[in-house]
Amino acid sequence: MSDLKTTPLRDLHVELGGKMVPFAGYEMPVQYPLGVMKEHLHTRSKAGLFDVSHMGQVIVYAGGSYEAAALAMEKLVxxxxxxxxxNRQRYGFFTNDEGGILDDLMIANRGDxxxxxxxxxxxxxxxxxxRAGLDDCSVDVxxxxxxxxxxxxxxxxxxxGIVPEAADMKFMDVGIFGSEFDELxxxxxxxxxxxxxxxxxxNEKAVALAKALLAHEDVEPIGLGARDSLRLEGGxxxxxxxxxxxxxxxxAALTWAIQRVRRKGGDREGGFPGADRILNEFENGTSRTRVGLRPDGRAPMREGTPLYATAEGGEQVGNVTSGAFGPTIEGPMAMGYVSSDLAAEGTQLFGEVRNKRQPVTVAAMPFTPANFKR
Structure with a gap:
């Protein structure tokens, strides 16, 4: 643990009883005394506070022109x-020359x-x-x-209660606001x-802001464990x-994140790494597809569980990539990749757990409805 990086909230996590573990090179809380399941349910019913300071925050500047920065970034995403x-934000991902995903990220237009x-x-x-790919842009970490x-x-x-203007924001809006905790x-x-x-x-105001938010009766600190089960329930x-x-x-069933203007026939078709493969797959499909999965019974099917089309024999047709128990849905859930001809909702498959095949059904995602403010 002594070799791990820490966030400005590290001491507060310890003070709050957080169980600290290594994560992505950082010392982070996996849970608090409330426990993973109660933290999950509290977030769904009231509000949870998560430390995500380990993530990278970057400003891309192109002489004060957002459009110039955007067109440069479009060569990478x-x-x-x-x-x-x-003052809007969009989900995206870096792709490589083979059409694979290097990382997913959030990208915001903040005017200049x-x-x-x-x-x-x-x-x-x-x-x-x-820094290598954005010509005529500064990349400031x-x-x-x-x-x-x-x-x-x-x-x-x-x-x-801290920033009144926050109530007027819609899903994926961004803004810079003054507050008693300086600029947010x-x-x-x-x-x-x-x-x-x-x-x-x-960094100087982070602990004070966190304590102010946690002072509200509806807010509890939430660790990595519940963060993972929440995002999986959300698909x-x-x-x-x-x-x-x-x-x-x-x-990966992320075609919704590639807008029509970047697809074949669009005004800015292609021009990103792996475009030949990705645009071809839009037209001709893929051999495998990411799907939601609902195992029978109460036991989760974890990452790496092989999937088969039959209860006995046959070749492997896919695998689980994430699996957990869903506290909100009161049952196990998973996602993974399966042969595209077996990806229809309602298809029954079998996951092999401890050398025994258990039924699992292809299911729609998200497993619990999203509650974004549109």
């Missing part, structure tokens, strides 16, 4: 960034520059990629700000399937598990 409105948030485990590679997420149906009322960079987004916000705050991919350099966005 298959996303319509030039068409993104001011672009703000990017990347995953902790990939941030060094992502930053190097941007933000080291002096923490990042936290306030998620759940009570998040709006809680944050509006806020997006109405998150990775739980719930309404909520991600809040960037100076959201975890980089390194559900998407990686071997999976294309089409295989």
């Amino acid at each position: 298959p996303v319509n960034l030039a068409g993104l409105g001011a 520059h672009m703000f990017v948030v990347v995953n902790a485990a990939c941030k060094e590679g992502d930053i190097a990629l941007m 933000i080291e002096d700000r923490a990042l936290m997420a306030l998620q759940g149906p009570a998040a709006e009322a809680v944050l509006a 960079w806020i997006s109405r987004s998150g990775y739980t399937g719930e309404d909520g916000y991600e809040i960037s705050v100076s 959201l991919c975890l980089y390194g598990n559900d998407i990686d350099t071997t999976t294309s966005p089409v295989e």
